[in-house]
Each structure stands twice: as C-alpha cells, then as structure tokens.
Amino acid sequence: MKKITLPITPEQIKDLKAGDRVLASGYLYTARDAAHKRMYELLQQGKSLPVELDGQTIYYVGAAPAKPGYAVGPCGPTSSYRMDKYTPSLLDLGLKVMIGKGRRSDEVIDSIKKNGAVYLAAIGGAAALIAKSITKAELICYEDLGTEAIYRYEVHDMPLIVAIDCYGGNVYARDFAK
Amino acid sequence: MSAREIKAGTITACVKKLFMDCNYFIGDDIMNAVCRAQKEETSGLAKDVLGQIIDNNKIAAAEEIPICQDTGMAVLFVEYGDKVVISEGSFEEAVEEGVRQAYTEGYLRKSVVSDPVFDRINTKDNTPAVIHTRIVKGDKIKITAGGKGFGSENMSAIKMLTPSAGVEGVKKFILDSVAYAGPNPCPPIVVGVGIGGTFEKAAQLAKKATLRSIDTPNGDERYAALERELLEEINKMDIGPAGLGGKTTALGVNIETYPTHIAGMPVAVNICCHACRHKECEI
Known part of the structure; x- marks a missing residue:
C-alpha cells in the first residue's frame, strides 16, 4: 500500500504503477458531467476557470446529501468515460490526478502519458465507506448544479487503486469480448 | 368483491419507506452472494474490493445512509387491484409524493433532470418516477420499488x-x-x-x-x-x-x-x- 499526498508531486506520479493500491491524503476538487461541460465551454471561449487546476486533482463524484453531523454524504466515484470529451483540455492545463471508475478513451490515455498525469480508481458503490475518508467539504462554485457543484474535499487515507499510470499502464486494458 | 378504499397518504408513506429502505439496506440475497464470493476469490485485489463492498453495506445499514451516492431514478412496478379506490388524492400523485419525501427527507441524492436534451435542470426532489402499472383482479396494491443507478x-x-x-x-x-x-x-x-x-x-x-x-x-x-x-x-x-x-x-x-x-x-x-x-x- 502506497501513501500519496494531494496535490501530488511529479516524483510521486512516477512512482505509481497500474494496479498499485494507494491511500491518498490532502485535498482535491469534485467535478462531474455538468461542471466539466461548463469548464470546457469557458476554455473554448478563451476564459479562465473558476478553479486553478494546475497540479491539482479532480474526483468524479456527486455526493448524496450529508446527514446532520457528517462532513459529507456517501460519495463514491461515478463513471469516468463521460468526462473523456473534456479531459484532454484539462490535462493540458496541468490537471495531474483524476479519480473515478472504469475505462478511459484512447485520447485521454495519450493525454495522461503526454502530461505525466495519473488516473486513480475508487471502488464504485462503496460510497458510505469512502465518505469516512473525507474530513471536510467546502463548496467552491456552481452551487446551482446541486450535487454536481464543485467542492473542495479534504481527504485522509482515501482508498484508491492506480488505474492508468503515467507510462500508459492500464488495469482496464483487457478485452472481454469472445 | 366490493370496492376497497385506500387513502392516498397510505400509498405515499409506503413508497417513502420503500425508497429509503432500499437505499440503506442491501438485500440478504446480494449480501450473502458477495460474502460467498469474497471467500471464493483467490486474487488479493478481488478479495479487497469485495471486502470494501461488504464493509460499505454494513456501514450504510448501521448508520441508515445510502449504500451508493447514486440513489437512482425511482422505478416502480405496481399491481393495482381493480377493486381499489383511492381516497383523498390520486394514485400517481401519491406515489410521486412518496418519492419526493424519501429523497428529500431521507438524505438521498436528487439525480433527475427535467428535460433530457435541452434544459437538464435538476428537479430537486428526484421526481418524476418511472411507474409501470398493471391492473389486476383484487382489492390490494402490490408495489415493487427500485432505485436504479445510471x-x-x-x-x-x-x-x-x-x-x-x-x-x-x-x-x-x-x-x-x-x-x-x-x-x-x-x-x-x-x-x-x-x-x-x-x-x-x-x-x-x-x-x-x-x-x-x-x-x-x-x-x-x-x-x-x-x-x-x-x-x-x-x-x-x-x-x-x-x-x-x-x-x-x-x-x-x-x-x-x-x-x-x-x-x-x-x-x-x-x-x-x-x-x-x-x-x-x-x-
């Protein structure tokens, strides 16, 4: 089990290999479909983003509401491929870590390699367990999107698996068709 | 068989409980199958993942919080007895109210948007539900409810x-x-x-x-x-x-x-x- 801190360092990224189990601590930003679409449209218009992504981490998640006394509601990963259309532009801006689940497109994998980034997987459907590793959630922007707003999460020992490493190693590369 | 009156509020309370329960408490069939699978897996990673799922489902049930953050779109299969008359409201409105109450009061995620292509604005209470109703003989209503993640x-x-x-x-x-x-x-x-x-x-x-x-x-x-x-x-x-x-x-x-x-x-x-x-x- 490897321990990493977020924001991650280039040295830590180089040390991560597809299949490694990781515990992540530090902070990250949440964003899923609707927030990605908005950020992508801003970039297309030549505008700057509401969050500085250089060196940062995005977790693809839309949490359930927090019960009183909880920092955050259940918050497991959503399927990453829906963000593929928007991802290479964000990686070109310096985004270094993505956390989600499931396969990525060839374009995203090429961009991960080109930009020295890494894609980590959380266990889909383990949302109540994952929430135990989020110590604080702070709304950053796009409040009108509800669960799809961008939050900053402080995380402690969040359990993850390296899905696609900076060398192109990929735990999802296997073809299951007969 | 004579007509039987069921109050709309009874339907609402039942639907509310179904959606809260299904999101907090995984069925024994699934939990038992995951536990059996964890024993049979030989890879450490597979055992670890199934172990996380087992722990997760136990936490959700103990704390009455959702198993998964995607608490789904509400789907109901209804067998509606033809002798049932709804009083103090109507059937579909009563079901929608049950969904609304479950998702707003039960800390479930609101994941439904009003229009699929153009607006995509969250309806903020997870309605409308997808309701499949069959009229059957009798004076009872049977409801099977599921929260379907996407x-x-x-x-x-x-x-x-x-x-x-x-x-x-x-x-x-x-x-x-x-x-x-x-x-x-x-x-x-x-x-x-x-x-x-x-x-x-x-x-x-x-x-x-x-x-x-x-x-x-x-x-x-x-x-x-x-x-x-x-x-x-x-x-x-x-x-x-x-x-x-x-x-x-x-x-x-x-x-x-x-x-x-x-x-x-x-x-x-x-x-x-x-x-x-x-x-x-x-x-």
Missing part, C-alpha cells in the same frame, strides 16, 4: 433478434453485452434479461428481472438452467470485482419472458451494479 443503466442494451437466432443467439447477445460493459457498471453485477414481447416489453421485463431476488430462479426449468449457464459463462470472463479481474463478475442472472410475435425474439439486457436495490410491499 452507471449500470448506461451499460444496458436491447436487440431485436429474429427466431432463427435461437437460444445461441440469445446467449451471445447477453454475453456480448456484459463483455462490452466490462468494468463500467460496478461489477459484480446483476444481469436482468427480458426476452419476448415487443421492443418496449422486452426492456420492461429486463428491468423487472433486476428487481427479483437472485435467490429466486425463473419458474421454467429451461430458463432457470439458462440463468445458471450464463452466470457461469459471465464469471469466466475475468472482469471481476470493480473490473480489476477475478471470478466474480456477476452475482446473478435473472430472466423474465413473455410471448412474442411469430417474426421476432427481442432480447433486452438491463445491467444492475452490486448495489442492486429493491424492496416490495403490499397494501
């Missing part, structure tokens, strides 16, 4: 096979659909299959199949055997828990069928993640 819903498929495809064609389409879905629908999955009827009937049967306990095989031994065979084949694919490899790709395959046209053999595959959430009640 990670697995998006991996579902339908194909209008024709009769010459035979059982081999049915098997191939189901296995191809599961292989194509691969790691995306949060395996280990439950595979709901609908065969027969028309285009929309097959899809509806596949959904209904995901709401049946995986411990209850199809009543026709030929289809029960097909369920077992498909489960075995799927678990040879090595997709595994979370798509990271292993013996446990599916926990169950449930098939539902309906008579069909002389020219057709529609097959629908509705995939459900391991958080296969459904409860039922009779009023």
Whole structure:
C-alpha cells in the first residue's frame, strides 16, 4: 500500500504503477458531467476557470446529501468515460490526478502519458465507506448544479487503486469480448 | 368483491419507506452472494474490493445512509387491484409524493433532470418516477420499488433478434453485452434479461428481472438452467470485482419472458451494479 499526498508531486506520479493500491491524503476538487461541460465551454471561449487546476486533482463524484453531523454524504466515484470529451483540455492545463471508475478513451490515455498525469480508481458503490475518508467539504462554485457543484474535499487515507499510470499502464486494458 | 378504499397518504408513506429502505439496506440475497464470493476469490485485489463492498453495506445499514451516492431514478412496478379506490388524492400523485419525501427527507441524492436534451435542470426532489402499472383482479396494491443507478443503466442494451437466432443467439447477445460493459457498471453485477414481447416489453421485463431476488430462479426449468449457464459463462470472463479481474463478475442472472410475435425474439439486457436495490410491499 502506497501513501500519496494531494496535490501530488511529479516524483510521486512516477512512482505509481497500474494496479498499485494507494491511500491518498490532502485535498482535491469534485467535478462531474455538468461542471466539466461548463469548464470546457469557458476554455473554448478563451476564459479562465473558476478553479486553478494546475497540479491539482479532480474526483468524479456527486455526493448524496450529508446527514446532520457528517462532513459529507456517501460519495463514491461515478463513471469516468463521460468526462473523456473534456479531459484532454484539462490535462493540458496541468490537471495531474483524476479519480473515478472504469475505462478511459484512447485520447485521454495519450493525454495522461503526454502530461505525466495519473488516473486513480475508487471502488464504485462503496460510497458510505469512502465518505469516512473525507474530513471536510467546502463548496467552491456552481452551487446551482446541486450535487454536481464543485467542492473542495479534504481527504485522509482515501482508498484508491492506480488505474492508468503515467507510462500508459492500464488495469482496464483487457478485452472481454469472445 | 366490493370496492376497497385506500387513502392516498397510505400509498405515499409506503413508497417513502420503500425508497429509503432500499437505499440503506442491501438485500440478504446480494449480501450473502458477495460474502460467498469474497471467500471464493483467490486474487488479493478481488478479495479487497469485495471486502470494501461488504464493509460499505454494513456501514450504510448501521448508520441508515445510502449504500451508493447514486440513489437512482425511482422505478416502480405496481399491481393495482381493480377493486381499489383511492381516497383523498390520486394514485400517481401519491406515489410521486412518496418519492419526493424519501429523497428529500431521507438524505438521498436528487439525480433527475427535467428535460433530457435541452434544459437538464435538476428537479430537486428526484421526481418524476418511472411507474409501470398493471391492473389486476383484487382489492390490494402490490408495489415493487427500485432505485436504479445510471452507471449500470448506461451499460444496458436491447436487440431485436429474429427466431432463427435461437437460444445461441440469445446467449451471445447477453454475453456480448456484459463483455462490452466490462468494468463500467460496478461489477459484480446483476444481469436482468427480458426476452419476448415487443421492443418496449422486452426492456420492461429486463428491468423487472433486476428487481427479483437472485435467490429466486425463473419458474421454467429451461430458463432457470439458462440463468445458471450464463452466470457461469459471465464469471469466466475475468472482469471481476470493480473490473480489476477475478471470478466474480456477476452475482446473478435473472430472466423474465413473455410471448412474442411469430417474426421476432427481442432480447433486452438491463445491467444492475452490486448495489442492486429493491424492496416490495403490499397494501
């Protein structure tokens, strides 16, 4: 089990290999479909983003509401491929870590390699367990999107698996068709 | 049999409880299957993933919080007795109110948008639900409710096979659909299959199949055997828990069928993640 801190360092990224189990601590930003679409449209218009992504981490998640006394509601990963259309532009801006689940497109994998980034997987459907590793959630922007707003999460020992490493190693590369 | 009056508020309370319960408490059929699978897996990673799922489901039940943040779009199959009269309201409004109360008061995620293409504005109470109602003989209402997450819903498929495809064609389409879905629908999955009827009937049967306990095989031994065979084949694919490899790709395959046209053999595959959430009640 490897321990990493977020924001991650280039040295830590180089040390991560597809299949490694990781515990992540530090902070990250949440964003899923609707927030990605908005950020992508801003970039297309030549505008700057509401969050500085250089060196940062995005977790693809839309949490359930927090019960009183909880920092955050259940918050497991959503399927990453829906963000593929928007991802290479964000990686070109310096985004270094993505956390989600499931396969990525060839374009995203090429961009991960080109930009020295890494894609980590959380266990889909383990949302109540994952929430135990989020110590604080702070709304950053796009409040009108509800669960799809961008939050900053402080995380402690969040359990993850390296899905696609900076060398192109990929735990999802296997073809299951007969 | 004379008419029986049921108050709208009774329907609302029942629907509210169904959606809260199904999101907090995983069924024994699923939990037992995951625990069995964890013992049988040989890879450390697969054991670890299944262990996280078991811990997660225990936390959700103990703390009464959702198993998964995607608490789904509300789907209901209703058998509505033709002698039932709803007082103090109407049936569908009572159901929608139950969904609204469950999702707003039960700390469930609101995941429904008003328009699929243009506006995509969150309705903020997870309504409307998808309600399939059949009028049946009697004076009771039976409701089967499920919160359907879209990670697995998006991996579902339908194909209008024709009769010459035979059982081999049915098997191939189901296995191809599961292989194509691969790691995306949060395996280990439950595979709901609908065969027969028309285009929309097959899809509806596949959904209904995901709401049946995986411990209850199809009543026709030929289809029960097909369920077992498909489960075995799927678990040879090595997709595994979370798509990271292993013996446990599916926990169950449930098939539902309906008579069909002389020219057709529609097959629908509705995939459900391991958080296969459904409860039922009779009023």
